[in-house]
Amino acid sequence: MEEALRMALRGEGFFAFPGLLLLKGPDAFSFLQGQGTRDLRRLEGPGGVLFLNHRGQIEEAATLFPHPEGFLLAPWGALKGLRARLERYIVFDQVVLEELPLYRLLHADGREEVAERGEGGLPLEVFPLYALLKGVPLLEDIRGELPQSVGLLHLVDYGKGCYVGQEIMARTEGKEVPYRLVGLKGLKAGEVGELFLEGRRVGEIKRLQRTPFGLLGLGLVRREVPLGSVVTGGGGEYRLLRYPFEEGLWSGQRSSA
Template identity: 25%
Template structure:
Protein backbone atom coordinates (compact mmCIF):
# COMPACT_ATOMS: atom_id res chain seq x y z
CA UNK A 1 0.00 0.00 0.00
CA UNK A 2 1.47 3.32 -1.09
CA UNK A 3 1.42 5.98 1.61
CA UNK A 4 0.45 9.60 1.12
CA UNK A 5 3.04 12.32 0.58
CA UNK A 6 2.06 13.84 3.94
CA UNK A 7 2.73 10.60 5.83
CA UNK A 8 5.98 10.04 3.94
CA UNK A 9 7.16 13.56 4.73
CA UNK A 10 6.30 13.10 8.41
CA UNK A 11 8.15 9.78 8.59
CA UNK A 12 11.16 11.20 6.77
CA UNK A 13 11.26 14.09 9.26
CA UNK A 14 11.71 11.42 11.92
CA UNK A 15 14.70 10.01 10.04
CA UNK A 16 12.90 7.39 7.99
CA UNK A 17 13.72 6.30 4.47
CA UNK A 18 10.47 5.18 2.85
CA UNK A 19 10.92 2.50 0.23
CA UNK A 20 8.72 0.67 -2.24
CA UNK A 21 5.04 0.21 -1.29
CA UNK A 22 5.49 2.50 1.70
CA UNK A 23 7.79 0.12 3.56
CA UNK A 24 10.02 1.91 6.06
CA UNK A 25 13.30 0.07 5.76
CA UNK A 26 15.75 2.38 7.46
CA UNK A 27 15.62 4.99 10.16
CA UNK A 28 18.65 7.14 10.89
CA UNK A 29 21.45 6.87 8.36
CA UNK A 30 20.48 4.97 5.24
CA UNK A 31 22.08 1.55 5.32
CA UNK A 32 22.34 1.59 9.12
CA UNK A 33 19.85 -1.27 9.30
CA UNK A 34 17.49 0.68 11.55
CA UNK A 35 20.17 0.86 14.22
CA UNK A 36 19.53 4.51 15.06
CA UNK A 37 15.76 4.17 15.01
CA UNK A 38 15.37 1.04 17.09
CA UNK A 39 17.94 2.09 19.66
CA UNK A 40 16.13 5.42 20.05
CA UNK A 41 12.87 3.57 20.63
CA UNK A 42 14.53 1.24 23.15
CA UNK A 43 16.41 4.04 24.89
CA UNK A 44 13.38 6.29 25.18
CA UNK A 45 11.23 3.35 26.26
CA UNK A 46 8.37 4.15 23.89
CA UNK A 47 8.13 4.66 20.14
CA UNK A 48 6.37 4.07 16.87
CA UNK A 49 7.04 1.01 14.75
CA UNK A 50 6.11 1.42 11.09
CA UNK A 51 4.16 -1.78 10.34
CA UNK A 52 2.47 -1.04 7.01
CA UNK A 53 2.14 -2.56 4.55
CA UNK A 54 0.15 -5.28 6.31
CA UNK A 55 -2.80 -7.39 5.22
CA UNK A 56 -6.17 -7.05 6.93
CA UNK A 57 -8.94 -9.55 6.21
CA UNK A 58 -12.44 -9.52 7.66
CA UNK A 59 -14.58 -12.67 7.84
CA UNK A 60 -18.32 -12.20 8.37
CA UNK A 61 -21.60 -13.99 7.81
CA UNK A 62 -23.97 -16.30 9.70
CA UNK A 63 -21.74 -19.34 9.14
CA UNK A 64 -18.36 -17.63 9.59
CA UNK A 65 -17.41 -19.20 12.93
CA UNK A 66 -18.44 -22.85 12.29
CA UNK A 67 -16.97 -22.67 8.77
CA UNK A 68 -13.63 -21.29 9.94
CA UNK A 69 -13.55 -23.69 12.89
CA UNK A 70 -13.04 -26.53 10.41
CA UNK A 71 -10.09 -24.82 8.75
CA UNK A 72 -7.89 -23.50 11.57
CA UNK A 73 -5.88 -25.23 14.28
CA UNK A 74 -7.16 -23.11 17.18
CA UNK A 75 -10.55 -23.28 18.89
CA UNK A 76 -12.65 -20.29 17.88
CA UNK A 77 -14.95 -20.81 20.85
CA UNK A 78 -12.29 -18.86 22.74
CA UNK A 79 -13.40 -15.83 20.74
CA UNK A 80 -17.03 -15.88 21.86
CA UNK A 81 -16.67 -12.50 23.61
CA UNK A 82 -16.13 -9.36 21.57
CA UNK A 83 -12.57 -8.14 21.96
CA UNK A 84 -11.07 -11.57 22.52
CA UNK A 85 -8.16 -12.56 20.30
CA UNK A 86 -5.89 -15.48 19.54
CA UNK A 87 -3.09 -16.64 17.29
CA UNK A 88 -4.07 -19.30 14.77
CA UNK A 89 -2.77 -21.19 11.75
CA UNK A 90 -4.13 -22.65 8.57
CA UNK A 91 -2.47 -25.88 7.50
CA UNK A 92 -2.61 -28.13 4.46
CA UNK A 93 -3.73 -31.77 4.50
CA UNK A 94 -0.10 -32.62 5.34
CA UNK A 95 -0.19 -30.36 8.42
CA UNK A 96 2.16 -27.69 7.01
CA UNK A 97 1.60 -23.95 7.18
CA UNK A 98 -0.67 -22.32 4.62
CA UNK A 99 -0.84 -19.18 6.73
CA UNK A 100 -0.81 -17.85 10.29
CA UNK A 101 -2.61 -14.88 11.73
CA UNK A 102 -3.83 -12.98 14.73
CA UNK A 103 -7.63 -13.11 15.01
CA UNK A 104 -9.79 -10.68 16.94
CA UNK A 105 -13.54 -10.72 17.53
CA UNK A 106 -14.75 -7.37 16.21
CA UNK A 107 -18.50 -6.63 16.23
CA UNK A 108 -20.24 -8.88 13.69
CA UNK A 109 -16.99 -10.12 12.16
CA UNK A 110 -13.52 -11.51 12.74
CA UNK A 111 -10.59 -9.18 12.10
CA UNK A 112 -7.55 -11.02 10.75
CA UNK A 113 -4.00 -9.60 10.78
CA UNK A 114 -1.69 -11.20 8.20
CA UNK A 115 1.82 -10.86 6.84
CA UNK A 116 2.09 -9.08 3.45
CA UNK A 117 1.65 -11.48 0.55
CA UNK A 118 -0.19 -14.15 2.54
CA UNK A 119 -3.54 -13.71 0.80
CA UNK A 120 -2.17 -13.58 -2.74
CA UNK A 121 0.35 -16.27 -1.86
CA UNK A 122 -2.38 -18.87 -1.52
CA UNK A 123 -4.46 -18.25 1.59
CA UNK A 124 -7.32 -16.40 -0.11
CA UNK A 125 -7.75 -19.13 -2.73
CA UNK A 126 -7.46 -21.74 0.06
CA UNK A 127 -10.30 -20.07 1.98
CA UNK A 128 -12.55 -19.50 -1.02
CA UNK A 129 -12.10 -23.09 -2.15
CA UNK A 130 -13.67 -24.27 1.10
CA UNK A 131 -16.79 -22.09 0.90
CA UNK A 132 -19.48 -24.39 -0.52
CA UNK A 133 -22.95 -23.31 0.59
CA UNK A 134 -21.94 -21.49 3.78
CA UNK A 135 -22.95 -17.86 4.34
CA UNK A 136 -19.47 -16.41 4.64
CA UNK A 137 -18.08 -13.12 3.33
CA UNK A 138 -14.34 -12.51 2.94
CA UNK A 139 -13.25 -8.90 2.57
CA UNK A 140 -9.65 -7.85 1.95
CA UNK A 141 -9.37 -4.49 3.74
CA UNK A 142 -5.59 -4.15 3.32
CA UNK A 143 -5.61 -1.21 0.92
CA UNK A 144 -7.85 0.88 3.17
CA UNK A 145 -6.20 0.06 6.50
CA UNK A 146 -2.99 1.56 7.91
CA UNK A 147 -1.18 -0.34 10.67
CA UNK A 148 1.09 1.45 13.12
CA UNK A 149 2.74 -0.03 16.20
CA UNK A 150 3.17 1.68 19.55
CA UNK A 151 5.78 -0.36 21.42
CA UNK A 152 7.43 0.18 24.78
CA UNK A 153 6.89 0.72 28.47
CA UNK A 154 3.68 2.55 29.22
CA UNK A 155 2.17 2.09 25.75
CA UNK A 156 -1.13 0.84 27.17
CA UNK A 157 -1.40 3.77 29.57
CA UNK A 158 -0.69 6.29 26.81
CA UNK A 159 -3.30 4.75 24.53
CA UNK A 160 -5.82 4.69 27.37
CA UNK A 161 -5.29 8.40 27.98
CA UNK A 162 -5.27 9.29 24.27
CA UNK A 163 -8.67 7.92 23.33
CA UNK A 164 -12.15 6.93 24.34
CA UNK A 165 -12.90 3.25 23.99
CA UNK A 166 -16.36 1.99 23.07
CA UNK A 167 -15.51 -1.54 24.10
CA UNK A 168 -15.48 -2.14 27.85
CA UNK A 169 -11.82 -3.21 27.82
CA UNK A 170 -9.21 -0.45 27.94
CA UNK A 171 -5.85 -1.18 26.26
CA UNK A 172 -4.18 -1.84 29.61
CA UNK A 173 -6.50 -4.74 30.43
CA UNK A 174 -6.09 -6.66 27.18
CA UNK A 175 -4.77 -10.21 27.20
CA UNK A 176 -2.38 -11.21 24.41
CA UNK A 177 -4.01 -10.78 20.97
CA UNK A 178 -7.07 -9.18 22.55
CA UNK A 179 -8.32 -5.88 21.22
CA UNK A 180 -10.48 -2.86 21.71
CA UNK A 181 -11.79 -0.03 19.54
CA UNK A 182 -12.81 3.56 19.88
CA UNK A 183 -11.61 7.01 18.91
CA UNK A 184 -8.44 9.05 19.20
CA UNK A 185 -8.83 12.71 18.21
CA UNK A 186 -12.21 11.84 16.69
CA UNK A 187 -10.69 9.15 14.45
CA UNK A 188 -11.79 5.53 14.54
CA UNK A 189 -9.02 3.22 15.81
CA UNK A 190 -8.79 -0.52 16.46
CA UNK A 191 -6.08 -1.56 18.93
CA UNK A 192 -4.69 -5.09 19.38
CA UNK A 193 -2.09 -6.33 21.85
CA UNK A 194 0.74 -8.20 20.10
CA UNK A 195 3.88 -10.09 21.25
CA UNK A 196 6.41 -8.63 18.82
CA UNK A 197 8.55 -6.86 21.44
CA UNK A 198 10.08 -7.67 24.85
CA UNK A 199 8.22 -4.60 26.14
CA UNK A 200 4.53 -3.76 25.79
CA UNK A 201 3.40 -3.80 22.17
CA UNK A 202 0.15 -2.63 20.60
CA UNK A 203 -0.86 -2.16 16.99
CA UNK A 204 -3.31 0.43 15.73
CA UNK A 205 -5.49 -0.06 12.66
CA UNK A 206 -6.91 3.12 11.20
CA UNK A 207 -7.84 5.01 8.05
CA UNK A 208 -4.69 6.09 6.16
CA UNK A 209 -6.06 9.64 5.94
CA UNK A 210 -6.13 9.90 9.75
CA UNK A 211 -2.69 8.52 10.64
CA UNK A 212 -0.97 11.85 11.31
CA UNK A 213 -3.88 13.20 13.35
CA UNK A 214 -3.83 10.13 15.60
CA UNK A 215 -0.05 10.24 15.97
CA UNK A 216 -0.18 13.90 16.97
CA UNK A 217 -2.87 13.20 19.59
CA UNK A 218 -0.86 10.35 21.13
CA UNK A 219 2.31 12.46 21.17
CA UNK A 220 0.44 15.29 22.86
CA UNK A 221 -0.32 12.92 25.74
CA UNK A 222 3.32 11.76 25.84
CA UNK A 223 4.57 15.34 25.71
CA UNK A 224 7.13 14.85 22.95
CA UNK A 225 7.57 13.58 19.43
CA UNK A 226 8.26 9.85 19.49
CA UNK A 227 11.06 8.13 17.63
CA UNK A 228 10.25 5.54 15.00
CA UNK A 229 11.82 2.36 13.69
CA UNK A 230 11.06 0.47 10.52
CA UNK A 231 11.25 -3.02 9.10
CA UNK A 232 14.76 -3.95 10.20
CA UNK A 233 14.15 -2.46 13.63
CA UNK A 234 10.98 -4.52 13.93
CA UNK A 235 13.02 -7.63 13.11
CA UNK A 236 15.42 -6.81 15.94
CA UNK A 237 12.56 -6.40 18.40
CA UNK A 238 10.69 -9.56 17.47
CA UNK A 239 13.83 -11.72 17.42
CA UNK A 240 14.77 -10.39 20.85
CA UNK A 241 11.26 -11.39 21.95
CA UNK A 242 11.66 -14.78 20.25
CA UNK A 243 8.57 -14.67 18.01
CA UNK A 244 8.64 -16.44 14.61
CA UNK A 245 7.09 -14.82 11.56
CA UNK A 246 5.21 -16.28 8.60
CA UNK A 247 7.21 -15.93 5.40
CA UNK A 248 10.51 -15.99 7.32
CA UNK A 249 10.78 -18.95 9.68
CA UNK A 250 7.26 -20.23 8.99
CA UNK A 251 6.39 -21.60 5.54
CA UNK A 252 4.91 -24.54 3.65
CA UNK A 253 7.61 -26.96 4.87
CA UNK A 254 7.00 -26.31 8.58
CA UNK A 255 4.40 -27.89 10.89
CA UNK A 256 3.09 -25.51 13.61
CA UNK A 257 4.25 -27.82 16.41
CA UNK A 258 7.81 -27.55 15.08
CA UNK A 259 7.63 -23.78 15.58
CA UNK A 260 6.30 -23.68 19.13
CA UNK A 261 2.70 -22.86 18.19
CA UNK A 262 1.13 -24.93 20.99
CA UNK A 263 -1.05 -21.97 21.96
CA UNK A 264 -2.55 -21.98 18.46
CA UNK A 265 -3.49 -25.68 18.46
CA UNK A 266 -6.62 -27.11 20.10
CA UNK A 267 -6.34 -30.86 20.56
CA UNK A 268 -9.83 -31.33 21.99
CA UNK A 269 -11.96 -29.64 19.34
CA UNK A 270 -13.65 -31.26 16.34
CA UNK A 271 -12.00 -32.14 13.06
CA UNK A 272 -10.17 -29.58 10.96
CA UNK A 273 -8.06 -29.75 7.83
CA UNK A 274 -4.64 -31.23 8.65
CA UNK A 275 -5.64 -32.40 12.14
CA UNK A 276 -4.55 -36.01 11.66
CA UNK A 277 -0.92 -35.12 10.97
CA UNK A 278 -0.69 -32.67 13.87
CA UNK A 279 -2.37 -35.09 16.30
CA UNK A 280 -0.03 -37.89 15.23
CA UNK A 281 3.02 -35.66 15.73
CA UNK A 282 1.78 -34.59 19.16
CA UNK A 283 1.20 -38.21 20.19
CA UNK A 284 4.64 -39.24 18.99
CA UNK A 285 6.10 -36.28 20.88
CA UNK A 286 9.39 -36.02 19.00
CA UNK A 287 9.21 -33.72 15.96
CA UNK A 288 11.99 -34.19 13.41
CA UNK A 289 13.03 -30.57 13.95
CA UNK A 290 12.21 -27.69 16.28
CA UNK A 291 12.60 -23.93 16.09
CA UNK A 292 14.72 -22.50 18.91
CA UNK A 293 16.11 -19.14 19.87
CA UNK A 294 19.83 -18.45 20.22
CA UNK A 295 21.90 -15.55 21.53
CA UNK A 296 25.42 -15.04 20.21
CA UNK A 297 28.22 -12.68 21.18
CA UNK A 298 29.99 -11.50 18.06
CA UNK A 299 31.38 -8.44 16.33
CA UNK A 300 29.28 -9.18 13.25
CA UNK A 301 26.22 -11.24 12.46
CA UNK A 302 26.55 -14.78 11.10
CA UNK A 303 24.91 -15.33 7.72
CA UNK A 304 21.37 -16.65 7.45
CA UNK A 305 21.58 -20.23 6.23
CA UNK A 306 24.76 -20.94 8.19
CA UNK A 307 25.00 -24.48 9.54
CA UNK A 308 24.58 -24.98 13.28
CA UNK A 309 26.59 -27.57 15.19
CA UNK A 310 25.60 -29.09 18.52
CA UNK A 311 27.98 -30.34 21.19
CA UNK A 312 26.82 -33.89 21.94
CA UNK A 313 28.87 -36.24 24.13
CA UNK A 314 31.91 -34.01 23.67
CA UNK A 315 31.70 -33.99 19.88
CA UNK A 316 30.52 -31.24 17.54
CA UNK A 317 27.94 -32.48 15.04
CA UNK A 318 26.01 -30.56 12.37
CA UNK A 319 22.43 -30.50 13.55
CA UNK A 320 20.69 -27.38 12.30
CA UNK A 321 20.51 -24.15 10.34
CA UNK A 322 20.29 -20.45 11.19
CA UNK A 323 17.08 -19.09 9.67
CA UNK A 324 17.08 -15.50 10.96
CA UNK A 325 19.37 -13.15 12.88
CA UNK A 326 19.44 -9.53 14.05
CA UNK A 327 21.31 -7.40 16.56
CA UNK A 328 20.07 -7.45 20.11
CA UNK A 329 19.73 -4.17 21.96
CA UNK A 330 23.14 -2.95 23.16
CA UNK A 331 26.58 -4.56 23.17
CA UNK A 332 27.83 -7.04 20.60
CA UNK A 333 24.97 -9.50 20.97
CA UNK A 334 22.92 -11.08 18.21
CA UNK A 335 19.62 -12.87 18.49
CA UNK A 336 18.57 -15.50 16.03
CA UNK A 337 16.22 -18.40 15.38
CA UNK A 338 17.51 -21.81 14.35
CA UNK A 339 15.88 -25.04 13.25
CA UNK A 340 17.53 -27.97 15.06
CA UNK A 341 17.17 -31.68 14.37
CA UNK A 342 15.79 -34.26 16.76
CA UNK A 343 18.21 -35.05 19.56
CA UNK A 344 19.78 -31.59 19.50
CA UNK A 345 16.95 -29.14 20.16
CA UNK A 346 16.69 -29.30 23.95
CA UNK A 347 16.72 -25.89 25.61
CA UNK A 348 20.21 -25.28 27.04
CA UNK A 349 21.93 -27.31 24.32
CA UNK A 350 25.38 -25.87 23.54
CA UNK A 351 25.68 -24.93 19.88
CA UNK A 352 28.05 -23.07 17.62
CA UNK A 353 27.72 -21.26 14.32
CA UNK A 354 31.18 -21.06 12.80
CA UNK A 355 33.37 -19.94 15.70
CA UNK A 356 30.47 -18.42 17.64
CA UNK A 357 29.12 -20.40 20.58
CA UNK A 358 25.77 -20.08 22.33
CA UNK A 359 22.92 -21.98 23.97
CA UNK A 360 19.49 -22.82 22.64
CA UNK A 361 16.63 -20.83 24.16
CA UNK A 362 12.91 -21.47 24.21
CA UNK A 363 10.65 -19.35 22.04
CA UNK A 364 8.49 -16.74 23.71
CA UNK A 365 5.74 -18.12 25.92
CA UNK A 366 2.77 -15.89 25.29
CA UNK A 367 1.41 -14.34 28.51
CA UNK A 368 -2.33 -14.01 28.59
CA UNK A 369 -2.81 -15.96 25.37
Protein backbone atom coordinates in the same frame (compact mmCIF):
# COMPACT_ATOMS: atom_id res chain seq x y z
CA MET B 1 16.73 3.55 13.99
CA GLU B 2 18.65 2.53 17.12
CA GLU B 3 16.56 4.89 19.26
CA ALA B 4 13.36 3.39 17.81
CA LEU B 5 14.68 -0.08 18.61
CA ARG B 6 15.51 0.96 22.17
CA MET B 7 11.97 2.33 22.57
CA ALA B 8 10.42 -0.89 21.32
CA LEU B 9 12.60 -3.01 23.59
CA ARG B 10 11.44 -0.88 26.53
CA GLY B 11 7.85 -1.68 25.57
CA GLU B 12 7.12 1.79 24.19
CA GLY B 13 5.38 2.67 20.91
CA PHE B 14 3.69 0.49 18.32
CA PHE B 15 4.10 -0.92 14.82
CA ALA B 16 1.33 -0.29 12.28
CA PHE B 17 0.77 -2.95 9.60
CA PRO B 18 -1.60 -1.93 6.77
CA GLY B 19 -4.33 -4.09 5.29
CA LEU B 20 -6.85 -6.38 7.00
CA LEU B 21 -9.13 -9.04 5.61
CA LEU B 22 -12.81 -9.15 6.58
CA LEU B 23 -14.38 -12.61 6.41
CA LYS B 24 -18.16 -12.34 6.37
CA GLY B 25 -21.27 -14.13 5.15
CA PRO B 26 -23.72 -16.75 6.46
CA ASP B 27 -21.01 -19.43 6.65
CA ALA B 28 -18.23 -17.22 8.02
CA PHE B 29 -18.13 -18.94 11.42
CA SER B 30 -18.27 -22.53 10.17
CA PHE B 31 -15.77 -21.88 7.36
CA LEU B 32 -13.19 -20.23 9.59
CA GLN B 33 -13.74 -22.80 12.34
CA GLY B 34 -12.79 -25.47 9.80
CA GLN B 35 -9.66 -23.66 8.64
CA GLY B 36 -7.78 -22.25 11.61
CA THR B 37 -6.32 -23.74 14.76
CA ARG B 38 -8.34 -21.62 17.21
CA ASP B 39 -11.77 -22.39 18.59
CA LEU B 40 -13.91 -19.39 17.64
CA ARG B 41 -16.37 -20.22 20.43
CA ARG B 42 -13.67 -19.15 22.93
CA LEU B 43 -12.68 -15.99 21.11
CA GLU B 44 -13.18 -12.94 23.34
CA GLY B 45 -10.57 -10.57 21.92
CA PRO B 46 -7.59 -10.47 19.56
CA GLY B 47 -5.72 -13.75 19.23
CA GLY B 48 -3.23 -15.45 16.96
CA VAL B 49 -4.41 -18.18 14.61
CA LEU B 50 -2.47 -20.60 12.41
CA PHE B 51 -3.53 -22.06 9.08
CA LEU B 52 -1.95 -25.46 8.49
CA ASN B 53 -1.64 -27.81 5.55
CA HIS B 54 -2.70 -31.47 5.68
CA ARG B 55 0.72 -32.40 7.11
CA GLY B 56 0.17 -30.10 10.08
CA GLN B 57 2.75 -27.57 8.84
CA ILE B 58 2.16 -23.83 9.07
CA GLU B 59 1.11 -22.18 5.80
CA GLU B 60 -0.21 -18.83 7.02
CA ALA B 61 -0.77 -17.02 10.32
CA ALA B 62 -2.76 -14.01 11.42
CA THR B 63 -4.19 -12.11 14.35
CA LEU B 64 -7.92 -12.70 14.57
CA PHE B 65 -10.28 -9.95 15.72
CA PRO B 66 -14.04 -10.29 16.33
CA HIS B 67 -16.13 -8.06 14.05
CA PRO B 68 -19.89 -7.28 13.93
CA GLU B 69 -20.10 -8.68 10.38
CA GLY B 70 -17.81 -11.69 10.91
CA PHE B 71 -14.08 -11.78 11.60
CA LEU B 72 -11.12 -9.55 10.84
CA LEU B 73 -7.82 -11.19 9.97
CA ALA B 74 -4.55 -9.27 10.18
CA PRO B 75 -1.89 -11.29 8.31
CA TRP B 76 1.54 -11.96 9.80
CA GLY B 77 2.81 -12.11 6.23
CA ALA B 78 1.37 -10.76 2.98
CA LEU B 79 -2.36 -10.07 2.72
CA LYS B 80 -2.51 -11.70 -0.72
CA GLY B 81 -0.94 -14.88 0.67
CA LEU B 82 -3.51 -15.19 3.45
CA ARG B 83 -6.35 -14.46 1.04
CA ALA B 84 -5.11 -17.06 -1.45
CA ARG B 85 -4.86 -19.67 1.35
CA LEU B 86 -8.47 -19.10 2.40
CA GLU B 87 -9.86 -18.88 -1.15
CA ARG B 88 -8.33 -22.24 -1.97
CA TYR B 89 -10.75 -23.93 0.41
CA ILE B 90 -13.93 -22.03 -0.47
CA VAL B 91 -16.18 -24.41 -2.41
CA PHE B 92 -19.88 -24.02 -1.64
CA ASP B 93 -19.37 -21.88 1.46
CA GLN B 94 -21.33 -18.64 1.54
CA VAL B 95 -18.48 -16.38 2.58
CA VAL B 96 -17.01 -13.15 1.27
CA LEU B 97 -13.43 -11.94 1.67
CA GLU B 98 -13.09 -8.16 1.66
CA GLU B 99 -9.81 -6.25 1.95
CA LEU B 100 -10.14 -3.23 4.21
CA PRO B 101 -7.84 -0.16 4.49
CA LEU B 102 -7.34 -0.68 8.22
CA TYR B 103 -4.21 -1.15 10.34
CA ARG B 104 -3.11 -3.79 12.80
CA LEU B 105 -1.41 -1.96 15.63
CA LEU B 106 1.06 -4.19 17.45
CA HIS B 107 2.14 -2.39 20.59
CA ALA B 108 5.62 -3.07 21.90
CA ASP B 109 4.07 -4.13 25.20
CA GLY B 110 2.23 -6.97 23.40
CA ARG B 111 -1.24 -5.46 22.96
CA GLU B 112 -2.92 -5.58 19.54
CA GLU B 113 -5.77 -3.54 18.14
CA VAL B 114 -7.35 -2.41 14.88
CA ALA B 115 -7.19 1.24 13.82
CA GLU B 116 -8.22 3.33 10.85
CA ARG B 117 -4.89 5.15 10.78
CA GLY B 118 -1.29 4.13 11.39
CA GLU B 119 0.43 7.47 11.93
CA GLY B 120 2.94 7.65 14.76
CA GLY B 121 4.07 4.05 14.46
CA LEU B 122 7.66 2.92 14.86
CA PRO B 123 9.57 2.40 11.58
CA LEU B 124 8.63 -0.98 10.11
CA GLU B 125 12.29 -1.53 9.21
CA VAL B 126 12.92 -1.99 12.93
CA PHE B 127 10.31 -4.72 13.34
CA PRO B 128 12.29 -7.77 12.12
CA LEU B 129 15.07 -7.06 14.62
CA TYR B 130 12.62 -6.28 17.42
CA ALA B 131 10.77 -9.52 16.60
CA LEU B 132 13.99 -11.53 16.65
CA LEU B 133 15.07 -10.15 20.02
CA LYS B 134 11.66 -10.45 21.67
CA GLY B 135 10.58 -13.79 20.24
CA VAL B 136 7.73 -12.44 18.12
CA PRO B 137 7.17 -14.95 15.29
CA LEU B 138 7.63 -13.86 11.68
CA LEU B 139 5.76 -15.90 9.11
CA GLU B 140 8.93 -16.33 7.05
CA ASP B 141 10.59 -18.04 10.03
CA ILE B 142 7.75 -20.44 10.93
CA ARG B 143 6.25 -21.33 7.55
CA GLY B 144 6.58 -25.03 6.77
CA GLU B 145 7.15 -26.01 10.41
CA LEU B 146 4.97 -27.79 12.97
CA PRO B 147 3.48 -25.44 15.60
CA GLN B 148 5.19 -27.47 18.35
CA SER B 149 8.62 -27.00 16.79
CA VAL B 150 8.38 -23.19 16.75
CA GLY B 151 6.81 -22.69 20.17
CA LEU B 152 3.28 -21.92 18.94
CA LEU B 153 1.35 -24.83 20.41
CA HIS B 154 -0.60 -22.31 22.52
CA LEU B 155 -2.29 -21.21 19.28
CA VAL B 156 -3.76 -24.69 18.78
CA ASP B 157 -7.06 -25.43 20.51
CA TYR B 158 -7.41 -29.18 20.90
CA GLY B 159 -10.91 -30.61 20.92
CA LYS B 160 -12.38 -27.89 18.69
CA GLY B 161 -13.39 -30.28 15.91
CA CYS B 162 -12.08 -30.81 12.42
CA TYR B 163 -9.88 -28.29 10.63
CA VAL B 164 -7.15 -28.54 8.02
CA GLY B 165 -4.18 -30.28 9.66
CA GLN B 166 -6.19 -31.39 12.71
CA GLU B 167 -5.48 -35.10 12.19
CA ILE B 168 -1.71 -34.60 12.46
CA MET B 169 -2.11 -32.33 15.48
CA ALA B 170 -4.25 -34.96 17.19
CA ARG B 171 -1.66 -37.67 16.51
CA THR B 172 1.13 -35.59 18.01
CA GLU B 173 -0.80 -34.29 21.03
CA GLY B 174 1.31 -34.71 24.15
CA LYS B 175 4.29 -35.97 22.15
CA GLU B 176 7.66 -34.26 21.90
CA VAL B 177 8.68 -33.29 18.37
CA PRO B 178 12.34 -33.68 17.33
CA TYR B 179 13.17 -29.98 16.79
CA ARG B 180 12.91 -26.71 18.71
CA LEU B 181 13.72 -23.05 18.07
CA VAL B 182 16.97 -21.75 19.54
CA GLY B 183 18.77 -18.44 19.44
CA LEU B 184 22.07 -18.22 17.60
CA LYS B 185 24.97 -16.04 18.72
CA GLY B 186 27.44 -15.59 15.89
CA LEU B 187 31.04 -16.45 16.73
CA LYS B 188 32.04 -16.47 13.07
CA ALA B 189 29.79 -15.07 10.36
CA GLY B 190 28.33 -17.41 7.77
CA GLU B 191 25.27 -17.84 5.58
CA VAL B 192 21.83 -19.35 6.10
CA GLY B 193 21.97 -23.12 5.70
CA GLU B 194 22.21 -26.40 7.57
CA LEU B 195 23.74 -26.66 11.05
CA PHE B 196 26.18 -29.34 12.16
CA LEU B 197 27.60 -30.55 15.45
CA GLU B 198 30.78 -32.62 15.20
CA GLY B 199 29.99 -33.38 11.56
CA ARG B 200 26.39 -34.48 12.20
CA ARG B 201 23.47 -32.48 10.83
CA VAL B 202 21.42 -31.19 13.76
CA GLY B 203 19.25 -28.49 12.23
CA GLU B 204 19.10 -25.39 10.09
CA ILE B 205 19.48 -21.63 10.31
CA LYS B 206 16.16 -19.85 9.85
CA ARG B 207 17.50 -16.31 10.03
CA LEU B 208 20.70 -14.36 10.60
CA GLN B 209 20.80 -10.65 11.35
CA ARG B 210 23.50 -8.15 12.26
CA THR B 211 22.40 -6.19 15.31
CA PRO B 212 23.85 -3.59 17.72
CA PHE B 213 24.45 -6.61 19.98
CA GLY B 214 26.40 -8.67 17.47
CA LEU B 215 25.42 -11.24 14.88
CA LEU B 216 22.27 -13.01 16.07
CA GLY B 217 19.95 -15.51 14.49
CA LEU B 218 17.29 -18.11 14.81
CA GLY B 219 17.80 -21.83 14.33
CA LEU B 220 15.69 -24.97 14.32
CA VAL B 221 17.79 -27.58 16.12
CA ARG B 222 17.30 -31.11 17.43
CA ARG B 223 16.15 -31.14 21.05
CA GLU B 224 18.97 -33.35 22.28
CA VAL B 225 21.56 -30.71 21.38
CA PRO B 226 22.10 -28.71 24.62
CA LEU B 227 22.08 -24.95 24.88
CA GLY B 228 25.59 -23.57 24.98
CA SER B 229 26.76 -25.94 22.25
CA VAL B 230 28.78 -24.48 19.39
CA VAL B 231 27.53 -25.52 15.96
CA THR B 232 28.74 -24.77 12.46
CA GLY B 233 27.07 -24.20 9.13
CA GLY B 234 27.23 -22.06 6.01
CA GLY B 235 30.82 -21.19 6.76
CA GLY B 236 29.89 -19.79 10.18
CA GLU B 237 30.07 -20.79 13.83
CA TYR B 238 27.31 -20.19 16.38
CA ARG B 239 26.57 -20.71 20.04
CA LEU B 240 23.08 -21.97 20.87
CA LEU B 241 21.13 -19.74 23.25
CA ARG B 242 17.72 -19.94 24.86
CA TYR B 243 14.94 -18.50 22.70
CA PRO B 244 13.36 -16.04 23.10
CA PHE B 245 16.64 -14.36 23.99
CA GLU B 246 17.11 -13.29 27.57
CA GLU B 247 16.83 -9.57 28.20
CA GLY B 248 20.44 -9.44 29.34
CA LEU B 249 21.47 -9.81 25.71
CA TRP B 250 20.46 -6.23 24.99
CA SER B 251 20.15 -4.63 28.42
CA GLY B 252 23.90 -4.69 29.10
CA GLN B 253 23.55 -7.45 31.67
CA ARG B 254 25.35 -10.73 31.32
CA SER B 255 23.13 -13.48 29.93
CA SER B 256 23.01 -16.77 31.81
CA ALA B 257 22.46 -18.71 28.58
